[in-house]
Amino acid sequence: MSGLDPSSIDTLESCNSTWMFDRQNMQFRRLLKGLDLDSMSASTNWRPYFGLEIDDESGAFVIKLNEPGTRLLRAWRHQDPCPQCGTTKTTEISLSDLKEAMDS
Numbered sequence: 001m002s003g004l005d006p007s008s009i010d011t012l013e014s015c016n017s018t019w020m021f022d023r024q025n026m027q028f029r030r031l032l033k034g035l036d037l038d039s040m041s042a043s044t045n046w047r048p049y050f051g052l053e054i055d056d057e058s059g060a061f062v063i064k065l066n067e068p069g070t071r072l073l074r075a076w077r078h079q080d081p082c083p084q085c086g087t088t089k090t091t092e093i094s095l096s097d098l099k100e101a102m103d104s
Contacts, residue, residue, distance in 0.1 A: 008025075009021065028046070049065075059076045061075055
């Protein structure tokens, strides 16, 4: 993807996904974890977002999908041990898979 600045990408880890947020272009994508799929099949396309709120205390984050804030996605950051999924290990995603996801 042209115009993507790696320094403007933030990642958040939830129990099932790695979330990538491109602050510069206000877009995000989600890479599913733990599936035996290639990285392109296990990720969403880049989608616009209008805000991201992270609650450091609870680990919750909310993605505002439209300007008025009437469409939202909510997820929780994976922790160790994790009160959301009950596991203690985070599934890893390789740097090459992250780079491939950024470039597609």
